[in-house]
Amino acid sequence: MKIVINQLEQIAGVEIYPIVALLIFFSFFVLVTYMVIKTDKNEIEELSKMPLDGNDDLQIDNHHN
């Protein structure tokens, strides 16, 4: 068996690829932004405090010695 990458003769209009790519990203971006805006503020606040919610917050004085 030969591992040769078979190349088709032609794909019509390959130039469309970047444009489709851009459109996919743009719609995706709009969707994420919409979802984020819709998210409840309290939930966001709760999430953003997750790193601080721990028992390792020993405030060791690193600043004066």
Next chain:
Amino acid sequence: MELQKFTYDNRLTNLFIWATVGWGIVAMLVGLTIALELIFPNMSGEISWLVFSRIRPVHTNAAIFAFVGNGFFAAIYYSMPRLLKTPMYSKALGNIHFWGWQLIIVLAALTYPFGFTQSKEYAELIWPIDVLVVVIWVFFGLNLFATIVNRRVKHIYVAIWFYIATWVTIAVLYIVNNLALPVSLTLSYPIYAGIQDALVQWWYGHNAVAFFLTTPILGMMYYFIPKAANRPIYSYKLSIIHFWALIFLYIWAGPHHLLYSALPDWAQALGVVFSVMLIAPSWGGMINGLLTLRGAWDKVREDPVLKMFVVGVTAYGMSTFEGPMLSLKTVNALSHFTDWTIAHVHIGTLGWNSMMNFGMIYWLVPRLFKTKLYSVKLANTHFWIATLGMLFFSIPLYFAGFTQALMWKEFTAEGFLAYPNFLETVTQILPMYYLRAFGGALYVIGAILFIYNVWKTAAQGKFNRYENDEAAPKGPAKKGESFHRSIEGKPLKFTLLALVAILIGGLFEVVPMYLVKSNIPTIAAVKPYTPLELEGRDVYIAEGCYLCHSQMIRPFRNETERYGEYTKAGETVYDHPFQFGSKRTGPDLAREGVKTLPNYKPDSWHFNHMINPQKVSPESIMPPYPWLAENEIDISLTPNKINVMRTLGVPYPEGYEDQAIADLKAQYDQIANGLRSGGIEVEDNKEIIALIAYLQRLGTDVYNNK
């Protein structure tokens, strides 16, 4: 609800921290060594395993996979259990991950200096070690996902999304880029050739920067900056957009490494557009990190941890501004192949990656050892030395890059190249190389202070292996929650979405390259390498020649004047792997064998130059390669090399493998006889003969080389 008690084990975090510290200084010392080798080319003497081109991959791989890698593993093993309110799933998997990773690093350090390499930048590891990397990565992933499944919190904090994206994307990239057919235990040829190989490699190469040097460090940023500043991240909403936009966009940007190359225009355009758009999420992340410190800037004045983080995140912002700028074709025309690239990546590594690692470790070690930092003053000194070191490293290289690019492009009033001799453009920027080495030395001094400080901190405390915590068990899902909240709560779905986001980019970019024949116009005159040339090519790869010499003439007048006809994609179809290179410390070699071009050199020149470059060109900064005239060509693998190449699609006739050695010997007889008739003492079967055969073949297919 009843609270459950559980215990965090700090052992692996601690191990990863010391691995980071240890490998960090190794990476920096090797970096300083190669910086000095560029100034003192005879430094490596006759020791083959110390020569620049063999140990440069040791430096880059140690910095990326050993220093930064171990650093973010420490961050993951510390932050994940605390964010998920559960210990890591398995200590055994953690141990396999830790020791396996260190074994990979040791194996890399034991193979690169001896010429075992795939020649793909940051993917140089030979195939058996690649297999090991994949196995260890799977063990790490099992531990990562099982911990997420075991969590006591419903939702997954943004830092962990970045860890998930890292795991998924590196797995995909690493496997796709390393697909190869083995010739022997230490040698393989990639299934891709030429321009396709280059595209896959830089798709990987760029995303190694994105998903090994950026996303996990952003995870680190989203956890440790709030910790160190004792306040939540500036905008959690921004972090969601930051995450999705970043992973979606990054994967497309790879082709910006191949602008003006033989890559089709549409693929180059795609790379440029997505690279420019990347500035938005990157700066979103930087702003989010920096604004977290709003109202805490007084702390930044005193706390070396926050200082490190501020410079780290700022360097991230600078290099993610510079990256899109370098992706613009007009800027890239100037910057590519020069020291500008080296300056750019060091803002990323010395600024962003290292400072984040230093900051995290200065924060973590006192906590793990229940003590305070041994000396805040020393840490502040380290901060200043490191910042200055980074600037002394990069600014001279920016000057070197501009200067050399402008000299390459300059024409006289009569229309001739102003600096036809490449070497003139090297000696011009040599003072900048001295300054760079000085900057690197400063950075190393800072790192030594860092090691001393964290060592003393650990020594004055006692390792606090176990920490107790308690949390309520995970409750059932609430009804009516938003879509994003619901996918965050489901790690598998979340991972699949992240995978889809990165695959879309990958597929759009890579697949058309395979499907469209018109992308790679074939050239009838291009023929496979002779067996001796193939052996010479493997010597070229093993010695790391591609690290200083490109084989890609861009379609600019100054380049075609200097090096000949620009490189066509069709000329590279038998190049497994491609050898475009990414830096011209020496001249381009794409048409080195064409007799009618100004750069052409006879066999005897190549022989003498390889043995002692300074004897031929006194100001050259190329190191000597005397062992090439002593090492014999290993012909035991030649038939198998022909077979593997044929399997990959190189049209050697059936049965040619039996003829190959006879052809090889006939060709080396001829070259060696020619050298001997010129008074050079050399035996037929030496590596240098094969290398000369390869160099004299380069670029000749499309020229009438009589």
